[in-house]
Amino acid sequence: MDKHSESQHGNKVIGSAETLPPDPTPKSKRSRNGKPAKPDKDFPLWLHPSGRWCRKIHQKVWYFGKADNPQAALEKWLDQKDDLLAGRTPRPKSNGLLLGDPPHDPDSSVGLVNRFLTAKQERVESGELTRRTFEDYKATCQRLVDVFGWSRRVDDLAPEDFEKLRSQIGKTRGVVSLGNEINRVRVILKYAADNRLVPRDSIHYGQNFRRPSLKSLRQARAKRGPKIFEADEIRQMVSASSQPLMAMILLGINCGLGQSDISSLPQTAIDLKSGWLRLASSGVAGFGLKPSRQSRPRLLNVPSQPTRPIPTWHSSQNMVHAGRE
Numbered sequence: 001m002d003k004h005s006e007s008q009h010g011n012k013v014i015g016s017a018e019t020l021p022p023d024p025t026p027k028s029k030r031s032r033n034g035k036p037a038k039p040d041k042d043f044p045l046w047l048h049p050s051g052r053w054c055r056k057i058h059q060k061v062w063y064f065g066k067a068d069n070p071q072a073a074l075e076k077w078l079d080q081k082d083d084l085l086a087g088r089t090p091r092p093k094s095n096g097l098l099l100g101d102p103p104h105d106p107d108s109s110v111g112l113v114n115r116f117l118t119a120k121q122e123r124v125e126s127g128e129l130t131r132r133t134f135e136d137y138k139a140t141c142q143r144l145v146d147v148f149g150w151s152r153r154v155d156d157l158a159p160e161d162f163e164k165l166r167s168q169i170g171k172t173r174g175v176v177s178l179g180n181e182i183n184r185v186r187v188i189l190k191y192a193a194d195n196r197l198v199p200r201d202s203i204h205y206g207q208n209f210r211r212p213s214l215k216s217l218r219q220a221r222a223k224r225g226p227k228i229f230e231a232d233e234i235r236q237m238v239s240a241s242s243q244p245l246m247a248m249i250l251l252g253i254n255c256g257l258g259q260s261d262i263s264s265l266p267q268t269a270i271d272l273k274s275g276w277l278r279l280a281s282s283g284v285a286g287f288g289l290k291p292s293r294q295s296r297p298r299l300l301n302v303p304s305q306p307t308r309p310i311p312t313w314h315s316s317q318n319m320v321h322a323g324r325e
Contacts, residue, residue, distance in 0.1 A: 098151055
């Protein structure tokens, strides 16, 4: 072998600092088995034998791109992560009305729930809506954000989402409360459609997101049994109660007033001298009253028993009944 050939051994020229230029296309990092390795140890995806980055969620494998482009696969995973972990089918992202407001700015009122509650708060201040009804709406709005997430678009809600919501409500509510909650959800979403915040035909509830049937309500009522207090039980409650609870019990038993009637009862409605109570009907359709009769005031003869503790309580406490006159 000549001297020139020996100097070329190992792709180096002996006695010279020159080396061959490096390969212009470096090889990608690969694991011991020859497959592309993860870019780093915190990479959330793993390589499927088919040559695609994937992840198993809720017993199902989802794919996010080919092995030679881990960055694109990571971006796709981050884009679909919230939907997949929540059990929803990923949908393309676009601009639209969000369900809630961002956590870093919860009072921005750009989402549906805050817009809806702002409108209802104005009705509370004008006396058109009770505080209790407002609090029920507020709890329903919080449930929507908890189940779907604040960043969920309203027009992206699908029938399977409402099925999940109904199932979640039914775990902690009876049939009556379930029906009321479903009705409140529909009122909130109807507000979005009526105010043109979303297209009217973009909200699809599906067949299952309905109030419980009348048959279910009758069965639940029969299972619960009658809600009746015997005379002895009522006497025990009256003797053990103090004001103002005693007056509330007596007005409910002797005058047939309900909770809403008592909570909004103005002092001017009671004539303590004559023993008469003049109260306009709250217009609850459940009593079978026609609209023409609901607006008529009710004249109730207040027995002497419930009228005695009322002035005594007022004179000693110097307080006035809550309610609007």
